[in-house]
Amino acid sequence: MSIKKLNKDVFKSFVDSMIASDQSVVGVKEKVQAKGNKFAFGPLENADQLRLDYDVTLIPPKKYMLPQTETLLTYEVKGESKQHVDEQKLILVGVHPYDMIAINQMDELFSQDEYDTHYMTRRNNITVIACDVVNASENIFASSMETAVVEKGFDILLTDLGKGKEYVAEAITEKGEALLATAVDATDADDKDIAKRSAIQEANKKDLDKHTLNCKPSELSSLLEQAYEHPVWEEKAKTCFSCGSCNTTCPTCYCFDVQDLVNWNLKDGQRERSWDGCLLKDFANVAGDHNFRKQKESRFRHRLYRKGKYVPTKIGGQVACVGCGRCVGACVPDIANPVAVYNRLLEDIKP
């Protein structure tokens, strides 16, 4: 498949023509005051709004595959239900490698065992244009998690060769190839361009390291094997608010709640699923007010075990923390940082 080079103007008209097509185009836009002065994915109206030099978005792009709230079924109250599947086509521009890897993991989780057609239909209707990181965010540790570059899952990968003046764009799927072909003025990338791209990616592998995990990600599982009763859980969780922000901002958290809504006519309604979080107090409540994870330290521990041990067993050993650092910034008492917790364990335990 092709590897092209697009200069600034060609790139802009490429994006503008996508926007003019019948597909919706979503990309990373300017920082928004209302969103804590953070970058955010949103619908693009013109190419100038796109900010491929962003550091990190407030909410990960998972919301386009697994929306905060979505309808699973529509029904007549106490009657028949019909499945509701969103089949909207979408182009998602500017997904960073760590977020792409998180999406790849989620694709595996929603398609394995029981195939989730709600997630998968959305996913299959999305064309992803990933992009290599230009500016490291305040808390990124993708270098440690081996998620600074990505090789699959996207349709096109963009790499900014310098200040947005030139991009290398590689298509790796039919969908991506067809889309990239619409950039008619793009030229074939030459060896020099590809070498420049490799240099950028190699640098990212080392430089996206605002925190450093003191072991290999593949060693986390055996570290956690021995860490269940370690004092760190209580030490850290002491100040936890059980707010669940570390769950909602995380690109790999996918637990959900399901609720029925009834419309004003009291005749019909919909069954909706929405993001849930294992840090929230009632997550494991059952009838009789019995809570299987009553203590905040047990909920705090559960999240870090999911990332480092439980979810990896479902996806061939991949660690379910991609080092985006979002939870670090989102946690007011500053206890959510997985690296801080795992490194603290490493002081006492050999993985």
Next chain:
Amino acid sequence: MCDCNSTEKSIYLPELAPITKVAMMNETEMYMHLDHDIGHKPGQFVEVSIAGIGEAPISISSSPTEAGFDMVIRKAGRVTDIMHQMQAGDKLGIRGPFGSGYPIDEMKGKDLVFVCGGIGLVPQRSMINYIMDNRADFGKIAILQGTKEFAQRIYHDELERWAGVDGVQVLETIDVAHDSWNGNVGVVTTLIDKIDGIDLTKAVNLICGPPIMYKFVLMVLQEKEVSHENIFVNLERRMKCGVGKCGHCQMNGQYVCQSGPVYRYSDLANIPEAI
């Protein structure tokens, strides 16, 4: 956006099935039968859906050797409250069966001890009646049933029927003495010493009851030197999807909706959140 049927059927879409029979078993438990075959194994459960209210995981109480399936509903909240108002002819949404069920192959040829507390008998009955219909495949059977109060007893006719079957002993107790009761009084563990002619260490022991019961039963079995490999427990967790996605039923790395709710006790050794 569209409500059209996409290629794949949703794993969250229930199928409507009519209730064919309901009966109150006591003040809080309602029996229901649905003439709807779902191809279950003993020990599995379904998700019952009432559109506009929600879903609840409910054990299948009957053996696959019988047509349709039975459920027993305790009023506990939104879905189960509405189920209690339902009658024959009303329809319920059903998804499933889910879960892994009892280890039937391993139980064949062995003596079996069922220790049940309260409505713990409900899922166990799916296995017990399977055994009754395949009696020659299994050894001696002891069914121990403990209920808090006399008025809360369930399936008493059936307990009597089982007691009359060759090689089956039924031992029943209630926690609180009652004028109309001249059987055992005390918690279910007091029945264990009364089991006749079964070597517990060689039998498969299957426990199902309220969370508090497990610790006491397990302690007694421990004293009797029953290996943890010969003990199975039936666990309850919060469940939202039944298909291993939503995360609610998770205990450590295990998804109860998929690998449970029946577990070999020795398999729970590395699962501190289990009991």
